[in-house]
Amino acid sequence: MLAASLIPTEVAGVGVLNSAFEAVVGGLRASVLGFAEPEDVRAFHVPPVISRALLERLGYVDAFPNLLGTLHTFVGDNRRWRAIQAARLADGADWHSEQTISDVVALPATCYHLYPLVAGRTLAGPMTMTAEASCYRHEGSSELGRLRSFRMREVVRIGSPDDVPRWRDEWLARTRTWFEGLGLKVSVEAATDPFFGDAARMMAPPQRQEELKWELRADLGTGQAQAIASANYHKDHFGGLFGILIDGDVAHTACAAYGLERIVLALIAVHGDSPARWPAFVRGALGLGGTTR
Amino acid sequence: MLAASLIPTEVAGVGVLNSAFEAVVGGLRASVLGFAEPEDVRAFHVPPVISRALLERLGYVDAFPNLLGTLHTFVGDNRRWRAIQAARLADGADWHSEQTISDVVALPATCYHLYPLVAGRTLAGPMTMTAEASCYRHEGSSELGRLRSFRMREVVRIGSPDDVPRWRDEWLARTRTWFEGLGLKVSVEAATDPFFGDAARMMAPPQRQEELKWELRADLGTGQAQAIASANYHKDHFGGLFGILIDGDVAHTACAAYGLERIVLALIAVHGDSPARWPAFVRGALGLGGTTR
Secondary structure (H helix, E strand, O other): OOHHHEEEOOOOOOEEEEHHHHHHHHHHHHHHHOOOOHHHEEEEEOOOEEEHHHHHHHOHHHHOOOOOOEEEEOOOOHHHHHHHHHHHHHHOOOOOOOOEEEEEEEOOOHHHHOHHHHOOOEEOOOEEEEEEEEEEOOOOOOOOOOOOEEEEEEEEEEEOOOHHHHHHHHHHHHHHHHHHHOOOOOEEEEEOOOOOOHHHHHHHHHHHHOOOEEEEEEEOOOOOEEEEEEEEEEEOHHHHHHOOEEOOEEOEEEEEEEEHHHHHHHHHHHHOOOHHHOOHHHHHHOOOOOOOO | OOHHHEEEOOOOOOEEEEHHHHHHHHHHHHHHHOOOOHHHEEEEEOOOEEEHHHHHHHOHHHHOOOOOOEEEEOOOOHHHHHHHHHHHHHHOOOOOOOOEEEEEEEOOOHHHHOHHHHOOOEEOOOEEEEEEEEEEOOOOOOOOOOOOEEEEEEEEEEEOOOHHHHHHHHHHHHHHHHHHHOOOOOEEEEOOOOOOOHHHHHHHHHHHHOOOEEEEEEEOOOOOEEEEEEEEEEEOHHHHHHOOEEOOEEOEEEEEEEEHHHHHHHHHHHHOOOHHHOOHHHHHHOOOOOOOO
16 A cells, blocks of 8 residues: 555654555656667766755755755764763753764755766767756655655756757656656646745746746645646756856756656555556556556 | 766765666665565665654764764744845855754664664564665765765564574675675675774674674775675664564564675776676676676
8 A cells, every 4th residue: 555655754754665655666767767768868876965065056055045954964083072972961962063064965956966977068969867866855844745855856958059948848748748648637837946035036037937947736635736747947057057068159958857756646646545456557657567456 | 887987076975876887786786685585575765864863862873973964954034044145245154054953864874764664563573674775974084985975775684582693694694605606705704883982992892792793895996895795783772772572572683784886896896897898697696688798
Protein backbone atom coordinates (compact mmCIF):
# COMPACT_ATOMS: atom_id res chain seq x y z
CA MET A 1 0.00 0.00 0.00
CA LEU A 2 1.55 3.23 -1.14
CA ALA A 3 -0.24 5.52 1.30
CA ALA A 4 1.73 3.88 4.08
CA SER A 5 4.89 3.91 2.00
CA LEU A 6 5.82 7.54 2.62
CA ILE A 7 6.93 6.83 6.16
CA PRO A 8 7.22 9.96 8.32
CA THR A 9 10.31 10.58 10.43
CA GLU A 10 10.34 12.65 13.60
CA VAL A 11 10.88 15.85 11.57
CA ALA A 12 8.15 17.24 9.32
CA GLY A 13 8.64 17.01 5.57
CA VAL A 14 11.39 14.38 5.76
CA GLY A 15 10.21 10.86 4.93
CA VAL A 16 11.55 7.37 4.29
CA LEU A 17 10.11 5.52 1.29
CA ASN A 18 9.50 1.81 0.96
CA SER A 19 10.26 -0.39 -2.02
CA ALA A 20 6.73 -0.19 -3.47
CA PHE A 21 7.06 3.59 -3.70
CA GLU A 22 10.59 3.28 -5.06
CA ALA A 23 9.49 0.90 -7.82
CA VAL A 24 7.22 3.66 -9.12
CA VAL A 25 10.01 6.24 -8.79
CA GLY A 26 12.25 3.94 -10.83
CA GLY A 27 9.58 3.63 -13.51
CA LEU A 28 9.15 7.40 -13.69
CA ARG A 29 12.89 7.91 -13.97
CA ALA A 30 13.26 5.50 -16.88
CA SER A 31 10.14 6.83 -18.58
CA VAL A 32 11.26 10.47 -18.43
CA LEU A 33 14.69 9.63 -19.78
CA GLY A 34 12.94 7.82 -22.63
CA PHE A 35 11.78 11.22 -23.96
CA ALA A 36 15.18 11.78 -25.51
CA GLU A 37 17.61 9.65 -27.43
CA PRO A 38 19.96 8.44 -24.66
CA GLU A 39 23.06 9.07 -26.77
CA ASP A 40 22.13 12.74 -26.95
CA VAL A 41 21.87 13.25 -23.20
CA ARG A 42 24.85 13.34 -20.87
CA ALA A 43 23.88 11.88 -17.51
CA PHE A 44 25.55 12.66 -14.20
CA HIS A 45 25.24 11.82 -10.55
CA VAL A 46 25.28 14.94 -8.39
CA PRO A 47 25.54 15.18 -4.59
CA PRO A 48 22.90 16.77 -2.30
CA VAL A 49 25.27 19.55 -1.20
CA ILE A 50 26.83 22.34 -3.23
CA SER A 51 29.19 25.29 -2.86
CA ARG A 52 27.72 28.10 -0.78
CA ALA A 53 29.75 30.70 -2.68
CA LEU A 54 28.27 29.42 -5.94
CA LEU A 55 24.69 29.93 -4.76
CA GLU A 56 25.61 33.38 -3.48
CA ARG A 57 26.97 34.30 -6.93
CA LEU A 58 23.86 32.89 -8.63
CA GLY A 59 21.60 35.14 -6.54
CA TYR A 60 19.86 32.24 -4.80
CA VAL A 61 20.44 33.73 -1.36
CA ASP A 62 18.85 37.04 -2.38
CA ALA A 63 15.81 35.38 -3.91
CA PHE A 64 15.14 32.47 -1.52
CA PRO A 65 16.90 33.09 1.84
CA ASN A 66 14.03 31.36 3.65
CA LEU A 67 14.37 28.09 1.72
CA LEU A 68 18.15 27.72 1.91
CA GLY A 69 19.79 25.39 4.42
CA THR A 70 23.46 26.12 5.09
CA LEU A 71 25.73 23.52 6.68
CA HIS A 72 27.43 24.54 9.91
CA THR A 73 30.19 22.57 11.58
CA PHE A 74 32.36 22.56 14.69
CA VAL A 75 35.95 23.30 13.74
CA GLY A 76 37.68 23.66 17.14
CA ASP A 77 40.02 21.26 18.91
CA ASN A 78 39.44 18.85 21.79
CA ARG A 79 40.21 21.54 24.38
CA ARG A 80 37.52 23.79 22.95
CA TRP A 81 35.04 20.92 22.69
CA ARG A 82 35.71 19.98 26.33
CA ALA A 83 34.90 23.58 27.37
CA ILE A 84 31.64 23.44 25.39
CA GLN A 85 30.70 20.15 27.03
CA ALA A 86 31.45 21.60 30.48
CA ALA A 87 29.29 24.68 29.78
CA ARG A 88 26.54 22.36 28.57
CA LEU A 89 26.60 20.44 31.85
CA ALA A 90 26.96 23.55 34.02
CA ASP A 91 24.40 25.94 32.56
CA GLY A 92 22.69 24.09 29.71
CA ALA A 93 24.60 25.97 26.98
CA ASP A 94 23.98 24.70 23.46
CA TRP A 95 26.69 22.49 22.01
CA HIS A 96 26.16 24.13 18.63
CA SER A 97 26.58 27.75 19.70
CA GLU A 98 30.20 27.70 18.54
CA GLN A 99 29.63 26.11 15.17
CA THR A 100 30.73 28.07 12.13
CA ILE A 101 29.18 28.24 8.69
CA SER A 102 30.82 25.90 6.20
CA ASP A 103 31.48 26.25 2.49
CA VAL A 104 28.52 24.06 1.48
CA VAL A 105 24.73 24.32 1.52
CA ALA A 106 21.97 21.79 0.97
CA LEU A 107 21.31 21.63 -2.78
CA PRO A 108 18.03 23.44 -3.54
CA ALA A 109 17.76 22.42 -7.22
CA THR A 110 19.52 19.71 -9.19
CA CYS A 111 20.53 21.84 -12.17
CA TYR A 112 22.87 24.08 -10.15
CA HIS A 113 25.37 21.22 -10.32
CA LEU A 114 25.14 20.96 -14.12
CA TYR A 115 25.94 24.45 -15.46
CA PRO A 116 29.40 24.52 -13.79
CA LEU A 117 30.33 21.40 -15.80
CA VAL A 118 30.52 23.53 -18.95
CA ALA A 119 31.61 26.81 -17.37
CA GLY A 120 33.90 28.84 -19.58
CA ARG A 121 33.35 26.60 -22.59
CA THR A 122 32.40 27.39 -26.14
CA LEU A 123 29.86 24.82 -27.32
CA ALA A 124 29.87 23.52 -30.90
CA GLY A 125 26.13 22.86 -30.73
CA PRO A 126 23.26 22.53 -28.28
CA MET A 127 23.83 20.21 -25.35
CA THR A 128 21.45 18.26 -23.13
CA MET A 129 22.38 17.07 -19.63
CA THR A 130 20.44 15.25 -16.96
CA ALA A 131 20.81 14.41 -13.29
CA GLU A 132 18.66 13.56 -10.32
CA ALA A 133 19.36 14.75 -6.80
CA SER A 134 17.93 14.89 -3.35
CA CYS A 135 17.12 18.56 -2.90
CA TYR A 136 16.34 20.44 0.29
CA ARG A 137 14.06 23.41 0.78
CA HIS A 138 13.15 24.66 4.22
CA GLU A 139 9.38 24.67 3.59
CA GLY A 140 7.30 25.89 6.50
CA SER A 141 4.20 23.88 5.67
CA SER A 142 3.84 20.16 6.16
CA GLU A 143 0.89 19.53 3.81
CA LEU A 144 1.03 16.37 1.71
CA GLY A 145 3.66 16.68 -1.00
CA ARG A 146 5.37 19.67 0.64
CA LEU A 147 8.47 17.66 1.44
CA ARG A 148 11.57 19.47 2.62
CA SER A 149 13.81 16.68 1.30
CA PHE A 150 12.71 15.41 -2.10
CA ARG A 151 14.12 14.17 -5.37
CA MET A 152 14.20 16.31 -8.45
CA ARG A 153 15.09 14.87 -11.86
CA GLU A 154 16.15 17.62 -14.23
CA VAL A 155 16.96 17.78 -17.90
CA VAL A 156 18.93 20.86 -18.91
CA ARG A 157 19.37 22.32 -22.38
CA ILE A 158 22.17 24.70 -23.25
CA GLY A 159 22.14 26.24 -26.71
CA SER A 160 21.42 29.23 -28.87
CA PRO A 161 18.58 31.74 -28.30
CA ASP A 162 16.75 30.03 -31.18
CA ASP A 163 17.20 26.49 -29.97
CA VAL A 164 16.52 26.73 -26.26
CA PRO A 165 12.98 28.19 -26.09
CA ARG A 166 11.91 25.73 -28.79
CA TRP A 167 13.36 22.87 -26.71
CA ARG A 168 11.57 24.14 -23.61
CA ASP A 169 8.24 24.27 -25.46
CA GLU A 170 8.78 20.77 -26.85
CA TRP A 171 9.57 19.34 -23.42
CA LEU A 172 6.57 21.08 -21.92
CA ALA A 173 4.35 19.44 -24.55
CA ARG A 174 6.05 16.05 -24.16
CA THR A 175 5.70 16.20 -20.40
CA ARG A 176 2.02 17.06 -20.66
CA THR A 177 1.43 14.16 -23.03
CA TRP A 178 3.42 11.86 -20.75
CA PHE A 179 1.35 12.78 -17.70
CA GLU A 180 -1.89 12.33 -19.66
CA GLY A 181 -0.61 8.92 -20.74
CA LEU A 182 -0.27 8.07 -17.04
CA GLY A 183 -3.88 9.05 -16.44
CA LEU A 184 -3.04 12.28 -14.63
CA LYS A 185 -5.17 15.37 -15.08
CA VAL A 186 -2.72 18.24 -15.26
CA SER A 187 -3.14 21.94 -15.73
CA VAL A 188 -0.36 23.86 -17.45
CA GLU A 189 0.10 27.34 -16.05
CA ALA A 190 2.50 30.22 -16.39
CA ALA A 191 4.09 30.50 -12.97
CA THR A 192 6.70 32.28 -10.92
CA ASP A 193 9.31 31.02 -8.52
CA PRO A 194 8.46 31.47 -4.81
CA PHE A 195 10.68 34.54 -4.39
CA PHE A 196 11.03 35.85 -0.83
CA GLY A 197 9.94 39.29 0.30
CA ASP A 198 11.00 42.20 -1.91
CA ALA A 199 12.48 39.82 -4.46
CA ALA A 200 8.93 38.68 -5.28
CA ARG A 201 7.90 42.24 -6.18
CA MET A 202 10.93 42.74 -8.38
CA MET A 203 11.41 39.37 -9.99
CA ALA A 204 8.03 37.69 -10.26
CA PRO A 205 6.24 40.08 -12.67
CA PRO A 206 8.79 39.93 -15.50
CA GLN A 207 9.07 36.15 -15.07
CA ARG A 208 5.33 35.81 -15.49
CA GLN A 209 5.08 38.38 -18.25
CA GLU A 210 7.73 36.69 -20.35
CA GLU A 211 6.28 33.27 -19.55
CA LEU A 212 9.69 31.97 -18.50
CA LYS A 213 8.28 29.36 -16.12
CA TRP A 214 5.49 26.88 -16.84
CA GLU A 215 4.25 24.55 -14.17
CA LEU A 216 2.35 21.30 -14.66
CA ARG A 217 0.03 20.96 -11.70
CA ALA A 218 -1.98 18.05 -10.39
CA ASP A 219 -4.09 17.30 -7.35
CA LEU A 220 -2.15 15.16 -4.88
CA GLY A 221 -5.34 14.30 -3.05
CA THR A 222 -5.43 17.46 -0.96
CA GLY A 223 -7.98 19.15 -3.24
CA GLN A 224 -5.36 21.74 -4.19
CA ALA A 225 -3.24 21.57 -7.33
CA GLN A 226 0.51 21.41 -6.75
CA ALA A 227 3.36 21.59 -9.26
CA ILE A 228 4.64 18.13 -10.17
CA ALA A 229 6.91 19.36 -12.96
CA SER A 230 8.04 22.60 -14.55
CA ALA A 231 9.69 23.81 -17.73
CA ASN A 232 11.82 26.90 -17.32
CA TYR A 233 13.63 29.23 -19.69
CA HIS A 234 16.46 31.22 -18.12
CA LYS A 235 17.45 33.22 -21.23
CA ASP A 236 21.16 34.12 -20.85
CA HIS A 237 21.14 34.19 -17.01
CA PHE A 238 23.21 31.05 -16.37
CA GLY A 239 25.10 31.26 -19.67
CA GLY A 240 26.31 34.70 -18.62
CA LEU A 241 27.13 33.79 -15.02
CA PHE A 242 29.10 30.70 -16.09
CA GLY A 243 30.64 32.16 -19.24
CA ILE A 244 29.17 29.56 -21.61
CA LEU A 245 29.33 30.54 -25.28
CA ILE A 246 27.73 29.24 -28.46
CA ASP A 247 27.82 30.71 -31.98
CA GLY A 248 30.04 33.49 -30.63
CA ASP A 249 27.39 34.63 -28.15
CA VAL A 250 26.31 33.89 -24.59
CA ALA A 251 24.45 30.57 -24.43
CA HIS A 252 20.85 30.39 -23.33
CA THR A 253 19.58 27.67 -21.00
CA ALA A 254 16.34 25.94 -20.06
CA CYS A 255 15.44 23.08 -17.77
CA ALA A 256 12.62 20.62 -17.32
CA ALA A 257 12.23 19.58 -13.68
CA TYR A 258 10.29 16.64 -12.25
CA GLY A 259 9.34 16.27 -8.59
CA LEU A 260 9.46 12.49 -8.32
CA GLU A 261 7.73 12.03 -4.97
CA ARG A 262 4.96 14.43 -5.97
CA ILE A 263 4.33 12.59 -9.24
CA VAL A 264 3.94 9.33 -7.31
CA LEU A 265 1.49 11.04 -4.92
CA ALA A 266 -0.48 12.37 -7.92
CA LEU A 267 -0.65 8.83 -9.34
CA ILE A 268 -1.90 7.52 -5.99
CA ALA A 269 -4.56 10.26 -5.88
CA VAL A 270 -5.91 9.09 -9.24
CA HIS A 271 -5.27 5.34 -9.31
CA GLY A 272 -5.28 4.40 -5.65
CA ASP A 273 -2.89 3.06 -3.09
CA SER A 274 -1.87 -0.19 -4.66
CA PRO A 275 0.29 -0.09 -7.85
CA ALA A 276 -0.61 -3.73 -8.40
CA ARG A 277 -4.16 -2.53 -9.11
CA TRP A 278 -3.24 0.42 -11.29
CA PRO A 279 -4.57 0.28 -14.87
CA ALA A 280 -2.48 -1.80 -17.25
CA PHE A 281 -1.62 1.25 -19.40
CA VAL A 282 -0.10 2.97 -16.36
CA ARG A 283 1.79 -0.12 -15.21
CA GLY A 284 3.01 -0.66 -18.74
CA ALA A 285 4.21 2.92 -19.16
CA LEU A 286 6.15 2.64 -15.90
CA GLY A 287 7.60 -0.79 -16.64
CA LEU A 288 5.88 -2.26 -13.60
CA GLY A 289 4.86 -5.43 -15.44
CA GLY A 290 1.56 -6.34 -16.99
CA THR A 291 -0.07 -8.15 -14.09
CA THR A 292 -3.10 -6.37 -12.74
CA ARG A 293 -4.19 -8.10 -9.58
CA MET B 1 37.92 7.34 -18.70
CA LEU B 2 37.06 6.95 -15.04
CA ALA B 3 39.89 9.04 -13.63
CA ALA B 4 38.22 12.05 -15.20
CA SER B 5 34.80 10.88 -14.10
CA LEU B 6 35.01 12.10 -10.50
CA ILE B 7 34.60 15.71 -11.52
CA PRO B 8 35.65 18.17 -8.81
CA THR B 9 33.38 21.05 -7.84
CA GLU B 10 34.62 24.31 -6.35
CA VAL B 11 34.47 22.82 -2.83
CA ALA B 12 36.89 20.08 -1.75
CA GLY B 13 35.51 16.59 -1.25
CA VAL B 14 32.29 17.24 -3.19
CA GLY B 15 32.30 15.78 -6.69
CA VAL B 16 29.99 15.17 -9.65
CA LEU B 17 30.18 11.73 -11.24
CA ASN B 18 29.70 10.87 -14.90
CA SER B 19 27.72 7.99 -16.35
CA ALA B 20 30.76 5.69 -16.76
CA PHE B 21 31.39 5.94 -13.02
CA GLU B 22 27.69 5.51 -12.28
CA ALA B 23 27.45 2.36 -14.37
CA VAL B 24 30.01 0.79 -12.05
CA VAL B 25 28.15 2.08 -8.97
CA GLY B 26 24.97 0.49 -10.33
CA GLY B 27 26.78 -2.82 -10.82
CA LEU B 28 28.15 -2.73 -7.28
CA ARG B 29 24.71 -1.96 -5.87
CA ALA B 30 23.06 -4.92 -7.63
CA SER B 31 25.96 -7.20 -6.81
CA VAL B 32 25.89 -6.42 -3.07
CA LEU B 33 22.15 -6.92 -2.86
CA GLY B 34 22.65 -10.28 -4.56
CA PHE B 35 24.34 -11.51 -1.34
CA ALA B 36 20.94 -12.06 0.23
CA GLU B 37 17.66 -13.48 -0.94
CA PRO B 38 15.79 -10.33 -2.04
CA GLU B 39 12.55 -11.48 -0.39
CA ASP B 40 14.31 -11.54 2.96
CA VAL B 41 15.55 -7.96 2.79
CA ARG B 42 13.32 -4.92 3.18
CA ALA B 43 14.61 -2.10 1.02
CA PHE B 44 14.01 1.59 1.62
CA HIS B 45 14.92 4.93 0.16
CA VAL B 46 16.19 7.32 2.81
CA PRO B 47 16.88 11.07 2.47
CA PRO B 48 20.27 12.74 3.04
CA VAL B 49 19.04 14.69 6.07
CA ILE B 50 17.84 13.42 9.44
CA SER B 51 16.47 14.69 12.74
CA ARG B 52 19.06 16.58 14.80
CA ALA B 53 17.39 15.54 18.07
CA LEU B 54 17.71 11.90 17.02
CA LEU B 55 21.48 12.15 16.48
CA GLU B 56 21.82 13.95 19.80
CA ARG B 57 20.00 11.10 21.56
CA LEU B 58 22.16 8.52 19.75
CA GLY B 59 25.34 10.16 21.06
CA TYR B 60 26.62 11.07 17.60
CA VAL B 61 27.24 14.67 18.63
CA ASP B 62 29.36 13.62 21.61
CA ALA B 63 31.43 11.18 19.57
CA PHE B 64 31.85 13.02 16.24
CA PRO B 65 31.12 16.76 16.69
CA ASN B 66 33.78 17.57 14.09
CA LEU B 67 32.16 15.50 11.33
CA LEU B 68 28.56 16.63 11.79
CA GLY B 69 26.99 19.25 9.52
CA THR B 70 23.88 20.91 10.95
CA LEU B 71 21.45 22.77 8.72
CA HIS B 72 20.86 26.41 9.55
CA THR B 73 18.12 28.53 8.02
CA PHE B 74 16.80 32.08 8.00
CA VAL B 75 13.41 32.18 9.69
CA GLY B 76 12.68 35.94 9.87
CA ASP B 77 10.23 37.98 7.83
CA ASN B 78 10.79 40.36 4.92
CA ARG B 79 11.37 43.32 7.25
CA ARG B 80 14.19 41.48 9.03
CA TRP B 81 15.68 40.29 5.75
CA ARG B 82 15.63 43.87 4.41
CA ALA B 83 17.57 45.00 7.50
CA ILE B 84 20.13 42.23 6.95
CA GLN B 85 20.51 43.23 3.30
CA ALA B 86 20.99 46.89 4.33
CA ALA B 87 23.65 45.94 6.89
CA ARG B 88 25.35 43.85 4.25
CA LEU B 89 25.53 46.82 1.87
CA ALA B 90 26.50 49.31 4.60
CA ASP B 91 29.20 47.47 6.53
CA GLY B 92 29.67 44.12 4.82
CA ALA B 93 27.80 42.17 7.51
CA ASP B 94 27.25 38.51 6.72
CA TRP B 95 23.77 37.61 5.45
CA HIS B 96 23.93 34.38 7.45
CA SER B 97 24.72 35.89 10.86
CA GLU B 98 21.06 35.72 11.81
CA GLN B 99 20.39 32.18 10.72
CA THR B 100 19.19 29.75 13.35
CA ILE B 101 19.89 26.06 13.70
CA SER B 102 17.16 23.87 12.23
CA ASP B 103 15.80 20.51 13.33
CA VAL B 104 17.77 18.56 10.70
CA VAL B 105 21.40 17.64 10.09
CA ALA B 106 23.21 16.14 7.11
CA LEU B 107 22.92 12.36 7.42
CA PRO B 108 26.32 10.94 8.54
CA ALA B 109 25.47 7.24 8.07
CA THR B 110 22.66 5.51 6.19
CA CYS B 111 21.58 3.14 8.97
CA TYR B 112 20.44 5.92 11.32
CA HIS B 113 17.30 6.12 9.18
CA LEU B 114 16.59 2.37 9.48
CA TYR B 115 16.45 1.65 13.24
CA PRO B 116 13.59 4.16 13.83
CA LEU B 117 11.45 2.16 11.36
CA VAL B 118 11.11 -0.60 13.95
CA ALA B 119 11.31 1.52 17.11
CA GLY B 120 9.18 0.19 19.94
CA ARG B 121 8.42 -3.07 18.13
CA THR B 122 8.73 -6.64 19.26
CA LEU B 123 10.17 -8.68 16.40
CA ALA B 124 9.00 -12.25 15.73
CA GLY B 125 12.36 -13.13 14.20
CA PRO B 126 15.54 -11.56 12.84
CA MET B 127 15.07 -8.82 10.27
CA THR B 128 17.29 -7.51 7.49
CA MET B 129 16.91 -4.03 5.99
CA THR B 130 18.86 -2.15 3.36
CA ALA B 131 19.14 1.39 2.07
CA GLU B 132 21.59 3.60 0.28
CA ALA B 133 22.05 7.28 1.02
CA SER B 134 24.23 10.23 0.26
CA CYS B 135 26.04 10.81 3.52
CA TYR B 136 27.99 13.87 4.65
CA ARG B 137 31.01 14.05 6.92
CA HIS B 138 32.97 17.23 7.34
CA GLU B 139 36.35 15.65 6.60
CA GLY B 140 39.30 18.01 6.82
CA SER B 141 41.50 16.21 4.31
CA SER B 142 40.99 16.19 0.57
CA GLU B 143 43.05 13.12 -0.32
CA LEU B 144 41.62 10.81 -3.00
CA GLY B 145 38.61 8.94 -1.66
CA ARG B 146 38.17 11.25 1.35
CA LEU B 147 34.90 12.65 0.00
CA ARG B 148 32.73 14.77 2.25
CA SER B 149 29.60 13.80 0.29
CA PHE B 150 29.54 10.12 -0.63
CA ARG B 151 27.15 7.21 -0.97
CA MET B 152 26.93 4.49 1.62
CA ARG B 153 24.94 1.32 0.96
CA GLU B 154 24.13 -0.40 4.23
CA VAL B 155 22.58 -3.70 5.15
CA VAL B 156 21.31 -3.85 8.73
CA ARG B 157 20.49 -6.93 10.80
CA ILE B 158 18.27 -6.81 13.87
CA GLY B 159 17.93 -9.98 15.89
CA SER B 160 18.90 -11.95 18.95
CA PRO B 161 22.34 -11.89 20.64
CA ASP B 162 22.96 -15.29 19.04
CA ASP B 163 21.88 -14.37 15.53
CA VAL B 164 23.43 -10.96 15.01
CA PRO B 165 27.17 -11.57 15.61
CA ARG B 166 26.93 -14.68 13.43
CA TRP B 167 25.28 -12.61 10.67
CA ARG B 168 28.01 -9.97 11.00
CA ASP B 169 30.74 -12.60 10.65
CA GLU B 170 29.00 -14.14 7.64
CA TRP B 171 28.65 -10.78 5.89
CA LEU B 172 32.28 -9.96 6.63
CA ALA B 173 33.32 -13.22 4.98
CA ARG B 174 30.93 -12.74 2.02
CA THR B 175 32.15 -9.21 1.49
CA ARG B 176 35.77 -10.31 1.50
CA THR B 177 35.03 -13.05 -1.03
CA TRP B 178 33.08 -10.57 -3.16
CA PHE B 179 35.97 -8.09 -3.24
CA GLU B 180 38.44 -10.84 -4.09
CA GLY B 181 36.10 -11.89 -6.92
CA LEU B 182 36.40 -8.34 -8.25
CA GLY B 183 40.18 -8.62 -8.23
CA LEU B 184 40.64 -6.34 -5.23
CA LYS B 185 43.36 -6.98 -2.68
CA VAL B 186 41.77 -6.26 0.67
CA SER B 187 43.02 -6.45 4.21
CA VAL B 188 40.51 -7.19 6.98
CA GLU B 189 41.33 -5.36 10.19
CA ALA B 190 39.74 -4.78 13.58
CA ALA B 191 39.11 -1.06 13.65
CA THR B 192 37.61 1.77 15.63
CA ASP B 193 35.36 4.64 14.63
CA PRO B 194 37.12 8.02 14.28
CA PHE B 195 35.93 9.30 17.66
CA PHE B 196 36.75 12.93 18.43
CA GLY B 197 38.91 14.09 21.32
CA ASP B 198 38.19 12.55 24.71
CA ALA B 199 35.59 10.24 23.15
CA ALA B 200 38.45 8.43 21.39
CA ARG B 201 40.16 7.65 24.69
CA MET B 202 36.96 6.36 26.25
CA MET B 203 35.26 4.58 23.37
CA ALA B 204 37.93 3.28 21.01
CA PRO B 205 39.70 0.76 23.31
CA PRO B 206 36.61 -1.32 24.20
CA GLN B 207 35.44 -1.22 20.56
CA ARG B 208 38.77 -2.63 19.43
CA GLN B 209 39.06 -5.07 22.30
CA GLU B 210 35.64 -6.58 21.64
CA GLU B 211 36.27 -6.56 17.88
CA LEU B 212 32.97 -4.77 17.24
CA LYS B 213 34.17 -3.11 14.02
CA TRP B 214 35.94 -4.76 11.11
CA GLU B 215 37.12 -2.76 8.14
CA LEU B 216 37.94 -4.05 4.68
CA ARG B 217 40.69 -1.86 3.34
CA ALA B 218 42.12 -1.41 -0.12
CA ASP B 219 44.60 0.87 -1.81
CA LEU B 220 42.79 3.55 -3.83
CA GLY B 221 45.97 4.40 -5.68
CA THR B 222 47.36 6.68 -3.00
CA GLY B 223 49.67 4.00 -1.60
CA GLN B 224 47.69 4.02 1.64
CA ALA B 225 44.91 1.55 2.49
CA GLN B 226 41.49 3.07 3.11
CA ALA B 227 38.30 1.42 4.33
CA ILE B 228 35.99 0.53 1.43
CA ALA B 229 33.54 -1.44 3.59
CA SER B 230 32.96 -2.35 7.21
CA ALA B 231 31.00 -4.86 9.26
CA ASN B 232 29.90 -3.60 12.66
CA TYR B 233 28.28 -5.16 15.68
CA HIS B 234 26.50 -2.72 17.99
CA LYS B 235 25.40 -5.24 20.64
CA ASP B 236 22.24 -3.81 22.31
CA HIS B 237 23.15 -0.13 21.75
CA PHE B 238 20.53 0.72 19.09
CA GLY B 239 18.05 -1.93 20.26
CA GLY B 240 18.05 -0.28 23.68
CA LEU B 241 17.87 3.30 22.41
CA PHE B 242 14.98 2.48 20.06
CA GLY B 243 13.19 0.01 22.32
CA ILE B 244 13.36 -2.91 19.87
CA LEU B 245 12.65 -6.31 21.46
CA ILE B 246 13.06 -9.91 20.34
CA ASP B 247 12.55 -13.12 22.33
CA GLY B 248 11.54 -11.00 25.29
CA ASP B 249 14.86 -9.17 25.38
CA VAL B 250 16.49 -6.08 23.85
CA ALA B 251 17.39 -6.77 20.21
CA HIS B 252 20.99 -6.66 19.03
CA THR B 253 22.00 -5.01 15.75
CA ALA B 254 24.79 -5.13 13.20
CA CYS B 255 25.40 -3.46 9.88
CA ALA B 256 27.52 -4.00 6.79
CA ALA B 257 28.44 -0.70 5.13
CA TYR B 258 29.81 -0.13 1.63
CA GLY B 259 31.46 3.09 0.47
CA LEU B 260 30.42 3.02 -3.17
CA GLU B 261 32.68 5.74 -4.54
CA ARG B 262 35.68 4.30 -2.72
CA ILE B 263 35.03 0.81 -4.10
CA VAL B 264 34.99 2.24 -7.64
CA LEU B 265 38.26 4.05 -6.92
CA ALA B 266 39.79 0.80 -5.62
CA LEU B 267 38.70 -0.96 -8.84
CA ILE B 268 40.29 1.79 -10.92
CA ALA B 269 43.51 1.49 -8.93
CA VAL B 270 43.74 -2.22 -9.81
CA HIS B 271 42.15 -2.49 -13.26
CA GLY B 272 42.74 0.92 -14.75
CA ASP B 273 40.72 3.87 -15.90
CA SER B 274 38.54 2.31 -18.54
CA PRO B 275 35.84 -0.18 -17.43
CA ALA B 276 35.59 -1.31 -21.05
CA ARG B 277 39.09 -2.77 -20.59
CA TRP B 278 38.50 -4.34 -17.19
CA PRO B 279 38.89 -8.15 -17.06
CA ALA B 280 35.84 -10.10 -18.21
CA PHE B 281 35.34 -11.64 -14.74
CA VAL B 282 35.05 -8.16 -13.23
CA ARG B 283 32.73 -6.86 -15.94
CA GLY B 284 30.63 -9.98 -15.60
CA ALA B 285 30.37 -9.72 -11.81
CA LEU B 286 29.21 -6.12 -12.17
CA GLY B 287 26.77 -6.79 -15.01
CA LEU B 288 28.71 -4.46 -17.31
CA GLY B 289 28.43 -6.81 -20.28
CA GLY B 290 30.92 -9.28 -21.65
CA THR B 291 32.63 -7.13 -24.26
CA THR B 292 36.23 -6.38 -23.48
CA ARG B 293 37.44 -3.76 -25.89
